[in-house]
Amino acid sequence: MSRKKKTAPEWTGFQEAKPYGPTYDLRTDFVMVYGITDDMPERIEGWKKAGYTVHLMTGVSWGEYQDYLYGRYDGRNHWDEAQMDRNGGHLLHNEDVPYMVPTLSFAGYLSSHIKRAIDAGIEAIHMEEPEFWAVSGYSDAFKREWLNYYGEEWCPPHATHDAQYRASKLKAAMYYRAMDRICSEMKEYSLTTYGRTVRFYIPTHSLINYTQWRIISPEALFATMPACDGFIAQIWTGTSRTPNVYQGVRRERTFETAYLEYGMMQELTRGTGREMWFLHDPIEDNPAHTWADYEQNYLATVTASLLHPGVSQYEVCPWPHRVFEGRYPKEDGDGKEKIPSRYATQLLTIMHMLGEMHQYDAAQQDLSSTSGIGLCLANSAMYQRGTVDIPGEEPEFSSRYDGTESDEAMGSEERKLLDWSPFYGMALPLLKNGIPLRPLQYDNILNFPGYLDDYRVLLLSYEFMKPEHPGIHQVIGQWVREGGVLIYIGDGGDPYHQVREWWNRESKRGAYNRPEEHLFESLGLGRNPEEGVHSVEAGAIILHRKDPASSLAETSEGAQLVIDSVRQALMIRDEADDFKGNRILEIQRGPYRIVHVLDEAPLVNSDSSVVLEGSFIQLFDASLPVRKRVELKPNDNALLYDLSFLSENSIQPRILATSSRIRNEEHSERSYAWISESPEGITVSTRLWVPHPPLHVYVDQAAINFEYDEDTSTVFLNYPGSPQGNCFKLAWE
Known part of the structure; x- marks a missing residue:
């Protein structure tokens, strides 16, 4: 069921804090005026005069909220609600701009500001980045919330794995409560005061990025929140260039990470009736890079996003003033320069192409690719990312990472934690070999019927996440019995198996040591089946008793194990011929052919170029040249207008x-x-x-x-x- 109530199309938009400016007037469908400041009504009016549908975007976890912090709002100082680390330091976005603990008082304060935006005639409101750092959980406000939520005295999150898990779970619950209250109350205010509906959206990083960067946010919880109309997937170079490990090599893999991130966000809303915009950023928050670096990574993220046909709405640029008016380092290091004219033209070509994408159904993913393969990822992965002190050892670091820190500024253990190898060890081997793997929102399995219908093989591990409800296993069990093949990888060594959760509570069947035991029992295999292949009616489970971090990410043999397991799963389904490695990932969406040439691919010769023949317009070139032959090297991206799409009967220009x-x-x-x-x-x-x-x-x-x-x-x-x-x-x- 569609939730849209719009007066005009909203396929593309951008966010901007500055008043209207002609040099960054991108001519999209809508603009998100950023921030509830004194000049907000004037900024709204300026963009309306330029012909835009106007939304509002404001920060949820941080913002210019000094009147609240210093007691000018209600007479009480609220610095005790600033997120705090174990050393007593506030987690700051900027000076006097801390990340907040989303108390009921703070939610009420934000609502008072949202009312002003509704009074100004805003049609939709974007509540940006509800984020709680994993290293936080030490402020007085959080301690009070712990007591109210758990009915017991606060325990330092770093003290035990159970405390860390419970702290993170509380952080997600608090932001869900705050957002549900704000959005529901303000929707009612708009209807009772003005007789009109206002829509609420949540711009958020992907579950993959939040987990990797060690941030907690409700994510899948929001997909079930009645007052949430949709999301913006905040994915860009800054998130996607975060290094990861494949076959023992740690480096940036912007395309692959972006592909997985966009895929995660596509699956967050699939089948939910909620909207999703994919964001692109021509630069990033780190101002130390050159225009050439920004361009290379931007093209990688755009290509990755277009390979996910379930989304056709886009935020084409955050902060366009910093793109078209900003200055960044020259290649030779001698000063800074504005955006090259060629790159500016190229950006606008891509942005307006994105506004056309909704007109075309995506063609079947390239037939030489292996489809229907999913990797399960649950909200609970975020809950396992805080550090825990081990008796007799030095306390672990308590710093945070936001995409701008250099490797040199981190220690080896911090870099290793940032790599998040359990997930990438399972994901990258398939993606690097041209198999369009989709990460799926594991929590949605229980909430949205038919969520697994598109999948024939699933990869799962509880070594870096946990099932939050036993009912998920009933759905997985039914899917397997009807012909699905589940590949489970885990050695049971994760200390978070011992947290106080549903699987280890005493019941008629007794407690389970690990949640996988309940899964296997639900499949009729007993609690601890042997490693190997187990048939379950029309389907099967392939069980590997291995740690996905050390066994899969660090060696070529580990990567091969993932590949071989998927091939074996398809053989079990009598679909062995469907398994094909590929040099490229590609899709055809109407006249648009989107292609990425993979590198590091052991199944194929990854050193040679790929040649596309036909008649194309190169859209990643400002001069829009026509080419009959396009040669792409490993790691290259292409966005082509396929002229064969033109009908021979066309008569109008x-x-x-x-x-x-x-x-x-x-x-x-x-x-x-x-x-x-x-x-x-x-x-x-x-x-x-x-x-x-x-x-x-x-x-x-x-x-x-x-x-x-x-x-x-x-x-x-x-x-x-x-x-x-x-x-x-x-x-x-």
Whole structure:
């Protein structure tokens, strides 16, 4: 069931804290005005005058909330609600901007600000980044919450694994409570006061990133929250370049990590009726990189996102002012420079292409790929990321990581924890060999019927996460009995098996030592089946008694074990021929062909180039060249407009690719006219198909030069952009 109640399309948008500016007017469907400040009404009005549907975005865990902190809001100082680490230090986003403990008092304060936005006529509100650091849990406010939630005195999270797990679970519950209260109360306020519905969205990092960076957020809980209308998947270079380990090699793998992150967020909302926008960022929060570095990683994340056809809405840029007005280091290290004109044009081409993506159903993923393979990931993975002191050993570090710290600033143990090898040890071997693995939201299995229908093989381990409800095993058991194959990897060595949870509570059947015992028993295999293959009616379970971190991520043999297990699973299903390694991951979405060439792939020759033949427009090139042959090296990305998509019966001109917003198209027997809108200072590139060679092209009634490609019947135009719009007319007689 659709939850959308919109007055205009909202396929693409961006967030901006500054007032309207023509140099970063991206001409998308909507804009998210950031922050509830005194000048908020003026900023809203400025963007409305520019023709935008206006949303509001504001921080949930941090923001310019000094009036609350220092008692100007209600007469009480609230610094005791700032997140605190074990050393008594506040966790700060900026000076005087701490990450907050989401108390009921703080939720009420945020609601008072949200009312102002609703009063100003906002149609939708984005409550950004409800985040609780794993290293926190030591403030007085959190201690009070612990007592109220658990009915017992607070225990330092670093004292035991049970305390760490319970602290993290409480953090997620607190943010769910705060968000549910704010969104529900404000929806009621809007209806009773103005008779209109206001939508609430949650911009959040992926479960993969939050777990890797050691942050706790409700994630899957929000997918069941009635007042939540959807999400923005905050995935960008800063999250996806976080290093991981594959076959013992630790390095950045931006494409692969982004692919898994976007896939995780696609699966968060699949079948829930909630919306999802994928975010892209042409730069990142770390200002120390060059434009070349930003571009390479941006193209990797865009390509990764487009390979997930379940989402066709995009936040095309956060903070466009810092992209189009900011300065970043030059390649030679001599000073800083603004965005290269070529890259600016390229960005706008991609952004406007994203606005077209919803028109096309995705074609079947490349037939040489192995589909229907899932890797289970639960919210509880976040609960196991805090450090715990071990008696007789030095206390572990208590620092946090937000994507801007260098490896040199971290110790070896901190880097090892950041790698999060149990997950990547299971994920990367498949992805690196061209198998479009999908991480799935394990918690959704119980909440949304039919969630597993698209899967034929699942990989699962409880060595880095736990099932939060035994009912999940009943669904998994039914899926296996009907023909699914479950690959379980775990040696039972995770100390978090001993936390106080449902599986080790006494019942009629007695307590279980580990949650996997309940899973196996649910499958009719007893609590501790031997390693190997076990048939379960039409399906099976493949059991490996191994630690997924040390056994899979560190060696090529471990990676091969994952590959061989999936191949074996498909053989059990009599689908052995479906297992095929591939050099590329690709998909066709309407005329758009999206391709990534893999590296580090042992099943295939990963050193040679891949050649695509046909007739294409290269959209990752500002000049939009037409190519019959596209050669891609390992780790290259391509976004191509496939000209074979054009119908032989086409008779009307059409714009195929452009770095501007196109409005008011008019066709006549001898001409084609349109209005082109783009940020001020941008050089616009446009390539269009025409039925006849044109004689003239006019912009604002002045003739301009153009290039005509006879082989493809396409015209290329290059001209200065304007947010007010340029009027074009192309005539061929």
